[in-house]
Amino acid sequence: MSFMHKFLGATAALSFSAVTAIAEPAVIYDLGGKFDKSFNESSFNGATRWKTDNNSDFKDIELQSDAQREQVLRRFAEAGHNPIVMAGFMFGTALSVVAPEYPDTKFAIIDMVVDAPNVRSVVYNEHEGSYLVGMMAAEASESGTVGFIGGMDIPLIRKFACGYVQGVKAVNPDATIIQNMTGTTPAAWNDPVKGSELTKAQIAQGADVIYAAAGGTGVGVLQTAADENILSIGVDSNQNYMHSGKVLTSMLKRVDNAVYNAFKQGADLETGIHVGGISNAGISVAVDEHNEALLTDKMMAATYKAALDISTGQLSVHNYMADNSCPVE
């Protein structure tokens, strides 16, 4: 009996200690892991920037399995974390179940639309950014063959690929584009060795610019491209610095800003759908001291014009996910 008593006491103490951390915002990373140099790291950076700016703390967790999604969402909501930001479309179903259970907690989901009154959905026009880097790849390529390495073979990554192919073909209609996906399971987000092998295979087929849209796997792509002395294109975060002078550019998806803004608005998070694209700088291409030397005036003039045309609506890039097909290969 006394054992049971102690036991319950300990449980109460635990739940109490959890509740004292009230109103801290929280961010949940997807299976790729916090330091994937890409998507998840971008959200981590946004959260960290908020932390330094506001001198306060946030809670974060890296998931280990799919079954943990609902679990972590509920536990964080119960512990009083608000808002709770999650990076990745895979949270969609879990959030649509959990969000109505905690109407007083605000949630923000990136890359997915969840229709609930307490959810902010942040999605991006990745096809637009991929189009621009595709144009740059075609300009930079000497062999006329460029590569694309995706992470897990899912519609979202095909959306990247399709935008990229359209951009390449816009500059060089005869270009060959070699496309590979790293894998069919979520492990494909975090497999730099496979990324490296695919890069070597694409180089052997003549590719001299390779775009990696593969989360942590891209680290291996960029590394091998630099080792083999060809150009690569990073994704999500600015990855130009990783191999200065070897990374042509990075397709920026400002996930960090989405996390930062959600944290900044705190419990008063504005809900609804927010689309990040070229027009509102949610999507852009990275230009900094690491890649300046690689960019030619002709390349940049064409890219800026396309960017302008996309944001004014004069140029429309086909979105793979609108009809699950791509007009060009």
Add this chain to the structure above:
Amino acid sequence: MQKIPQWADVILVPLISLLLAAIISALVILAIGQDPLEAIKLMVIGALGSTYGWGYTLYYATNFIFTGLAVSVAFHAKLFNIGGEGQAMIGGLGVAIAALYIPFPHWSIALLVCTCSAAIFGALWGYLPAILQAKRGSHIVITTIMFNFIAAGLLNYVLVNVMRPPKSMDPATALFPPTTHLPTLHDMLLPLGINFSRTAPANITLIIALIAALFVWLLIWKTRLGYSIRSFGQSGSAAKYAGINPVKITVITMLVSGGLAGMMSINTTMGEAERLILNAPEGAGFIGIAVALMGRSHPFGVVLASLLFGFLYQGGAELSMWMAIPRELIVVIQALVILFTGALDNMVRMPIEAFFSAIRKSEGAK
């Protein structure tokens, strides 16, 4: 004569192994600057201190019971089935097809039909490596592990191109209709006056897992077929001499094994996610190998080992939620337990054997 008493074999050896694993894990936690006592407290309370914790522990344990039994059955015929992962994936496909395309009036019928469908699909995925092993001598370890990749590829194709609802990003099927939703432990225990956690995913599949464990025990030790399986495992040539058809036994064993692994997907697909997702087994097929080793391929041992691994999974999740312990380290802790209880078994067993024989000698001298 037995070297050590049975209680020592069944309880003392695993307990000391666990203790050693816990000590090393504590040192590792200390090395990254966290408090090991707090970590252990958090794990125990998080996994066993509330009905919420139990709900997750039992949910994971249910998975491991199925895959552990699958590996055990094959072990008895000396077949090393490491394809539980793929068989469970394809089993999930069986569940999804039945749950989505058959209009069930009630969950009980849905459970029955989906269980059969999962078992049939899992068994079929075990059948191909079995026939290759039995007829062509292709080694089952190689073929089953390769079939895991084929299963992953097939599932990916089906989910991305065929079963994914239009406009959905997630490579997953639509949600199953409400009549196929299984009662959770909360629903089952409420009439008994027990208010079990509403959000925990443990469900009626746990009962099916326990029935499966009983079924495996009956099959292996109480039937003619089980006797044939065991004799074939002890010595293939002797079994053949005794008139046991090796092709038949290999195929039947793998059908049972694959069927059990496939049934795991009832728990994950129908009980938890209520739709088929990619990678639904999440490594449970491989954990099943450790569970079977630890449980000495006996159904009762498998159930106990499954509980332990369920505890490690849920306790590990709590650790990563409330302490600054990275998820990689949680895998290290889980691996240490597997290492000590599975691979380093003799390290603990030999000193204990020496200890008991010393006692016996001194008793004999009196």
